[in-house]
Amino acid sequence: MNSKILFFIINIITIKGSAEMTMIQLYIPTEISRESIYSLGSLGLVEFRDLNKNVNQFQRSFVNEIRKLDNVERQYRYLIKTMEEHEIFPPETLAIDYEESHKNTLSTSQLDEIYSNAQLLEDRVTQLSDASEELLKKQMDLKQYQQVLSATDKYFPGEVSRDLIDLNDEQGQALLEAGTERESNFITGVIPREKIPILEKILWRVLRGNLLFKTTEIEQKMYDQKAKEFVDKNSFVIFSHGEMIISRIRKICESLDANLYLVHADSKSRQSQQIQINEQLTDITNVLENTNLTLTTELRVISSEIDNWVKCVKLEKSVYEIMNRCHYDLGRKCLIGEGWVPTDDISIIQSTLEECSTKFSTDEDSTFPIIMNTVNTTRTPPTYHKVNKFTAAFQAMCDSYGIATYREVNAALPTAATFPFLFAIMFGDLGHGFIMFLAALTLVLNEVKIGRMKRDEIFDMAYSGRYILLFMGLFSMYTGFLYNDIFSISMTFFESGWKWPESWKEGDSIEAHQVGTYLIGLDPAWHGAENTLLFANSYKMKLSILMGFIHMSYSYVFSLVNAIHFNSMINIVGNFIPGFIFMHGIFGYLTICIIYKWCVDWVAIGKPAPSLLNMLINMFLSPGSIDEELYPGQATVQVFLLAAALICVPCLLLIKPLWFKHQESKKHIALTEDNEVGTDIDENNLLSNLDLGNDEEHEEETFGDVMIHQVIHTIEFCLNCVSHTASYLRLWALSLAHAQLSSVLWSMTLGSSFSFTGFGGSIFIFLMFGMWFVLTVCILVVMEGTSAMLHALRLHWVESMSKFFEGEGIPYTPYAFNAILETVAQ
Template identity: 90%
Template sequence: MPVNEAIFRSAEMTMIQLYIPTEISRESIYSLGSLGLVEFRDLNKNVNQFQRSFVNEIRKLDNVERQYRLLIKEMEAHGIVPPETLVEDYELSHKNTVSTSQLDEICSNAQLLEDRVTQLSDAAEDLLKKQMDLKQYQQVLSATDKYFPGEVTRDLIELDDDQEQALLEARGDRDSNFITGVIPREKIPILEKILWRVLRGNLLFKTTEIEQKMYDQKAKEFVDKNSFVIFSHGEMILSRVRKICESLDADLYQVSSDSKSRQGQQVQINEQLTDITNVLENTNLTLTTELRVISSEIDDWTKCVKLEKSVYEIMNKCHYDLGRKCLIGEGWVPTDDIPTIQNTLEECSTQFSTDEDSTFPIIMNTVNTTRTPPTYHKTNKFTAAFQAMCDSYGIATYREVNAALPTAATFPFLFAIMFGDLGHGFIMFLAASFLVLNERKIGRMKRDEIFDMAYSGRYILLLMGLFSMYTGFLYNDVFSISMTFFKSGWAWPSSWKEGESIEAHQVDTYLIGLDPAWHGAENTLLFANSYKMKLSILMGFIHMSYSYVFSLVNAIHFHSMINIVGNFIPGFIFMHGIFGYLTICIIYKWCVDWVAIGKPAPSLLNMLINMFLAPGQVDEELYAGQAGVQVFLLVAALICVPCLLLIKPLWFKHQESKKYESLALSTEAAAASGDDENNLLSNLDLGDDEEHEEETFGDVMIHQVIHTIEFCLNCVSHTASYLRLWALSLAHAQLSQVLWSMTLGSSFSFSGLGGSVFVFLMFGMWFILTVCILVVMEGTSAMLHALRLHWVESMSKFFEGEGVPYTPYSFGSILDTPAQ
């Protein structure tokens, strides 16, 4: 059976119903998750999440995930980066489900690991606090030594001589005359000001900076600190000073004023510090060793628990039969993949049978339903980026024409019209080729957001660069310099007088693209303006026309004849009668040699304006019988407006009348046969299907009025919107020319060694600016404009975008989702 690629339309979907024996329900769901083809429906929508069957299992796994997050956080704190297993590698190495006993073992091991790591981490933190406390005590003792035996320098706090002398005399008599401690350096000025105001200057305040950063228990980090000594009088004042210091997160220490006692304190502190440092190093070594062992497997454990949790979440969407012997589930699957699902379930049933003679049969039935299936487009690595581009605007309605298929060709081409330069396109092509040729290697790398966007759209960039090279060849632009690929069709006169303007005459036709002779002409901008403006109108009309034809394809597929008669045909005549006529006139005007026939070329803009303002009047005739043709097309376009407005509502009104007549006849027949209305309604199928709100005549009429106004106005605005192709193309060419003339082009006028160096520097500047501004920034601008032309001007002609995305239960998508 050939596989339907589901590119032009979304894949056909079928709703299936599964009856899975309870004994193998978990293993069966795991197998379907590995397959990734079933989008399960929630059959327990009316049941609270906390009252479902597998809440306890999910809570247990939630707790395991929390424990793993704690372990990973500890690893990060110790500079350990756990190796990450790629999704595809994990799926290849973990094909089979984890047994219930293994899952219980995983949960118990996670608890043991959490307890062990938490115990070591808490012990290390307590030891670190004690170590920092002893180091601070050591710094205070060292800083205090210099205040007792020697001279004390005057501090910023100014005391008179009598006060300072009294404090210095009293400092050695009693320990209570001073307070020592350590405080964060940033709070020193605050402490000084508060003490000055509270004690009114009756104190002596000395500080010493601690070179090594100390651990702050409150901030949980290492900060700069200072040791300090405060001398003052009276126990009451010192008690107040202590409270002020403690309020500013200062650590206070008892220091003796006696020199021998302080030496004894220092010896004791040094011994304690040595012991605690040794214990702390051993504890940190043990903790780091265990974390390194855990880090090698933590990613696999996390993925395993994540998948097991997802299995129970899917099982919570299913419900049991009355005897709880069977788990019942429903879901959408691609019709072409039903045999694959059946084979997978049969293998699962056989694998987990208890003996050779007995198996657990899994029953799968297809269900007929009126529910709208989800939209699923099968993509490959080339079409995935284009599909994502269209899906970001809206999900296609089930089985309507997929906008991504034509976008794969038209998007890079419309971009290239605005970005037409052979050199710039080549740079973009090289960058995209690097991504494409190394896609396997880059795909296994960890990428940031911007680089991942470029990698995901590598094939879009490749086509954008390739098409830009083609249009650049047609424009004859290579970094704003023209190239003579073929012999020019224009020739200069053999003789001319110095100072007079000369005109070239055409002797032949340039083989393909723009003749290089135009690049040196004074009227090159005038010619390029006219050429690219008309070209953008032609491209826009072709783009909108084939997009509008897709609405006919959709109407034929959905057997909607009223949409063909009431929407497509009058809309097609309206758009082509005006703007199709304009494009034909543009091509015809290009094909006529107006110089040879001796007539001025008529203005197409004035012709289109007069076609509406002065029907039947032609000032400058483009062809014979022009007035009559324009009047006919104008009348046809005007007739199409009421057709767009009325045909579909009147048809709907007629259908509603027929429906009511048939319903009345059915009611009369039922009454004549003795059946009442309740019996009649009881015969209807009221299954668990979607309720579709019926449209009324007013709804259809309002919708059609909006559609008619929008379509007629959009024919004008959308055609004018394609003029951006002309504007951005000229802007890109002019900016490229200015950059060349101001950098590399002007450097060739210098000679000698200095000139060579200057050319080298200017080349570097020109290349960097070319890549950054002309390729990256201008390329991004042209890409956004091309995206708008597809989303608005093209897709609005046929795209409904009322679909629901197909989100199957897949381990790949679950593992790609970041943890909460």
Template identity: 45%
Template sequence: MFLNKYFEKFSKMDSEEAIFRSAPMTLVQFYVTIEIARDVVYNLGTIGKVHFRDLNSRLTPFQRTFVDELRKIDSIDTQLKFLKDVMLKYDCTPNDETQSTKDSRLPSSSEMDDLVSRIASVYDRIKYLDDSYDQLNSERYKYLENRYVLNEVDNFHSLSSGRGGNQDEGNFVIQGDSDTEDDVALLNQRNHSLEEAQEVSLEDAAGYNSICGTIESEKVGLLRNILWRASRGNLFFHSADITQEKLPDFSTNKMSLINKSVFIIFTHGDFLKSRIKKILQSLDGVLYENTEGGATSRNETLNYLNSRIEDITNVVLNTKNHLISELVIFQDSYASWLYTIERERMIYEVLNKFDFDSTRRCLVAEGWIPTETFGSIKSMLRKVIRSKSYHGSYHARVSEESIEIADQSNASIGDENYSLLTTEGGHGDDTVDNSDEEYDSLVAVVNELMTNRTPPTYHKTNKFTAAFQSIIDAYGIATYQEVNPGLPTVVTFPFMFAIMFGDLGHGFIVMLVALYLILNEVRFQAKKNKDEIFEMAFNGRYIILLMGIFSIYTGLLYNDIFSKSMTLFKSGWVWDFPKDYDPGSKGRMSISAKKVSGHTYPFGLDWAWHGAENNLLFTNSYKMKLSVLMGYIHMNYSLMFSLVNYRFFRSKVDIIGNFIPGFLFMQSIFGYLCITIIYKWSVDWVGTHKQPPGLLNMLINMFLAPGKVDEQLYPGQSFVQVVLVLIAVVCVPWLLLYKPMVLRRKNNTAVEQGYSNIHSQRNHSIQLHEEEEAIILENELRDDNNDDDAEHFKFPNDIEPMFHNSASHDDDDNFNFGDIVIHQVIHTIEFCLNCVSHTASYLRLWALSLAHSQLSTVLWEMTIKNAFGMQGTKGIIMTVVLFGMWFILTVCILVMMEGTSAMLHSLRLHWVEAMSKFFEGEGYAFTPFNFDSISL
């Protein structure tokens, strides 16, 4: 009883926290006129305490009320995304005004229209400038590319005609600007086809035509092979890379810059020429027709291209400067505009969850709220009504009508409390302007509904407890109002970690890392696009801090700092050296230690054990038994939470049928084992001159040979063990049969009384109260609307029924004795086997602690220990190098890798070994509507 009262004390903590048990939730219903629905949803999103239900779940997104508004927002969002891409394209980073943006008020409908017009105007202007810049830049690149082609053609003809260098013997040189220059160039090249060297005779040269252009450099080899096969070698192909700069690929709209090459092709015949052009087009080649003619014609074309390039370059620069100036002006407003549009989208998405009541011309919504926020939501609605009324008419007066069916402080299942807020014009004053009728009919109603639905789970956390709660939520969301494992996890998780990671030095490093993250949390929290691993560590900075602090504590207990011991206190052992002992002797001599009478080491492990040969044997036995004790305490602590849950939910059958036999079963076996461990530690076996008995064999023989004790631990041991075995044996059928039989008896009694099953009997009083309250609510609403024919509004598009009662005929409400028996059999087998396996699982505390200690020792001996004893310059260099190696390996292997391993094992001990004793985890998270999820 004392333990239960202690736990219940945490469930009644201050309203600012709800960590021991989820906060009480209330299902509410909103009736809001369409004129103020947007303002109401905005204010609810600002409060951030309403988990809306979708009352139109059967409708597609295109069948909902505000689909046109969302389409309009989508188009605006597309425009803003385009503008952001343009800013990134021209290196104009949007200003980060997150805080000031989130504090902005909700614009009115007319202001939203003005904002949409401004965004559209900016979009059109910047899009026009960007398209103009791209078009002009593309044209400039085309002229540049044309100039490269002309220069290459001119170089080709210059070299071929002998103007560019010495002539090969037998080359024909023709001076002048005749139209036969291409023919002479072809002959002077001693043309070779692609595969066979075939000289072109002067008589055939007159029939060749040149095709010039550019193509991607990677496609030159492919083009050469295709042309040779297509023309059967009847052509001359020349290519040269453009090395000065990259040019755009005009076949794509992205204007990506690539390496290009100039090609010059000579062939004859219109048919072959047209075929080659088609091949070039298929390979995204660009052809230029202005390269024909003599040198004079090419020079005139080149002068024209230079003039055009200069003019277009000036226009491109001016266009870019104008565009950048527009972007600089726009980037100051981008963050606020984007936030406003995204907020507007969220508001209309929530409004699409509302159902339209055509009889009252208002929107109806349902949602879960924390019970304590009901008053603040009513106050918010009152302010919205008053604000809209004052904006609508100076003559409007606000009246508030509050219909109280039951006092909210004493509300329970079946109580209903709603507040009706309206505006009326002047109490019969005929001077009110008719233009204010729109604001005279504003209505906002919030109802507190009675329901059997399971509310969402809402745990209030702060920045310290949020990380620990996320560990639990990663495994499963706690069932509504059950004990939350997140509270004890604050202590048990870092402590279990520290048992496996017990080293003062390593714990100090972990603590320093956590302190660095905590002291700079404001700067890191404002940083966007954090690395995934770093963000995980940053979010768990308080977990890391406690892990470091607890590791320092366990390091002091183990007397271990970087695998070395600390002589903090005087040892309780002294070495007993023989008289003929020679420290310099190379012979091996065994030296024993004796206990100092009347002296005990004050805290932790005596440092004298670190130098003993049986150190590993002693610490193994010590840590192994300690891990069993820690596991027993942790599991029993968790098992007590199941009693707290059963008492809270008033489940007497679970207390008698599950908790009591389960508790007795665990205590009779592993509770007894833990008592014997402590008793064995308390006995001075050296003083009694007896060999201490093995506890593992004792536990095994306790079941295999009841009543037989090979090595007696205490008097009367045989009788005690037989009684404990009998208790454990009795608990198994108790677990197996009690709950199914009791439920079956109660169900038969309910059937005899005329109910369909035990569930219908349980819900009968709730159903009656539900019907009474529904009639009262309907009468009040009918009187308020002066409509005798009004009916209670129902939600035709809501899949989930309004109330869960005996009329719902859900499968979960049917009593199935076979399912209950199967479930209880599974529970019994799991519990009995888990008592054994889970206790053994806590031995990982010993195993990882041993591994961590030994790995630290090995790392010390293989690195920095080798530098000790060296002198001079060599000793200094070796000390610095080996210390650096030791420190880096310590941080990387022992702190990061071993720390991650210990953290995962501690996580498993909580998820499986502890939480399986009481945690159901069948709830769903409370996800209130708020604007915190908007990211700029």
């Protein structure tokens, strides 16, 4: 009867571990292999193993199909890049909508059509883009030519007045003389504006000042073929003498990326040049506009479907990648694959494969049967936790610390309750919790609408953890109600248990008298009292120790659940039992003393309340010595608990290594006896006795390894019992800090504004309210909330999960289309 009760209690406290996994083996006919893999990808339940690890990626069966799809992806990337250059942004299709509209795989003819269409689109867009770029270059060249002709007119006689030339300037006189000589040599062109000083300096040094250099800024930006962008340019004219010098000037200009143009010295010739250039420019501009219009129109048509095409090709490519992981049996013309699946979902996979086999049959009489077998293996399965939209965020939080070992206790389920509660202890305020609750409730109520939106990284984090925020706000409202704090102001929900004296004189010290007990939570009479901080310090400090001990205790019990599940009696005897006695003999005793001290009315019995901190210190430094007795027989109890805790230390240190040494001796004796008799040793039985857990290579653990591991475990456990208990004092520290900061913000903003009256006072109160609300949300809710959340996260990762969590699991990554489509969206 007692064993049944114990088993029932264990079942109650057992937190469900990861889902049970089974390895399956699939034999898929080659005729429907691609369609079958596509159906399994839509299902998203099979994690395929790579059966061709020793085969090079470029030598696998379906590498040619993957290359074709890689080329299509390259072509689509080129099209998208061209769209972005023309400021055309293709609309994105949500993964949910795409999966619903593309449930069936494409046929071979449809794939061939995708290949051909992608090539046609690339050729067409490339042709139009190249034509547009060439026309743009010609247009810019004609515009530059036009600017050079316009700027050169003022440097020849008859085109510019003498008033524009300073005759007292030597360069001005030289310009006039150069203009009067028809046979003067000159060079005209266009150069980027930033290279003008360089050109001028080089020419001056090479020709030793034997030239005339004039430039004119071009107001419109010109296209630079080398930089592939529009830049500021200047037109220039260089006058000099001699063909050799002119040739040298031309080479220098060309080396600085200048565009040189032929301009006639004769006025009529220049006019005819201008007319010809203007006509050509008009024709080129019209052709360029028509080309760009055609290109833009075609890109807009493509943009409406390009996202679906990209997703389609990505999924088809993933199908062939999975097929390359399978073994292609040419003799039996089938594809052999292996993978892990949740045991509970095997029937779903079986029905899906049967439906696929029937659906893609060539006729009614012939079918392609797909054979699925379950495989018994010693490999370690991957860890898979079934989650919903509520538990997904908590599971992701725990998985960030480490992937749980297969079938061990899932830390995420208790975290769903303890994480928001420990956060609320540090963030206890009814008003601040209500603000956080409303923000999270908005995300929850609009989760479908927001889920279809494109979110940035920070907003996506808040949306993914919306249920965490909802519970954090809800629990904060509860603890704020217990603390009787709402924006640092107390609320009298029930009748106070303290009463102030009716008659008192100014300057007298007033003491309240207790007349009853406040119904629930902190009595509002403590707010405003001189010793309120002293009382809150003592109350919250002891409360944090209680919460920490409870949190660590139930976490440590999970190690017992793991040991029972894995049938490891040595971990129960060598680790759990001595560790449990050590932790509860010291800190469990401290917890009981805290509760006992709260239950005793020390004023009524006329004794001072003893210090529990001094009691705990003296328990180790002077066992059996009691300065202030808390209860009768205290010395005897403390000596007994201390002795039990000290005995547990060598038990933690020695039991497991000695058991391992004994087991190794038994195995060695058995091997010796078998060799003497001549009995063959069954290697499989030997491996099962060693309990390796999988069929992969493992290093055999020696006695030295076990001893070192146990020494480290014993030291860490004993020290962590102290440090982790003290770490929970952060619950007290952050709670007081949050309350004091809230009180200071209230008194310095909205609280001080109520002393003003009249119309001006109303305006001031309104402004102070806005300031108080903004600072409350930004500092107290966002910043303080983030700080409390990080501290609560640390308490779970370090103080709680270190008591039982192994974290040596392999994540379950099934072949699922939704995960692939989410990667495409990113």
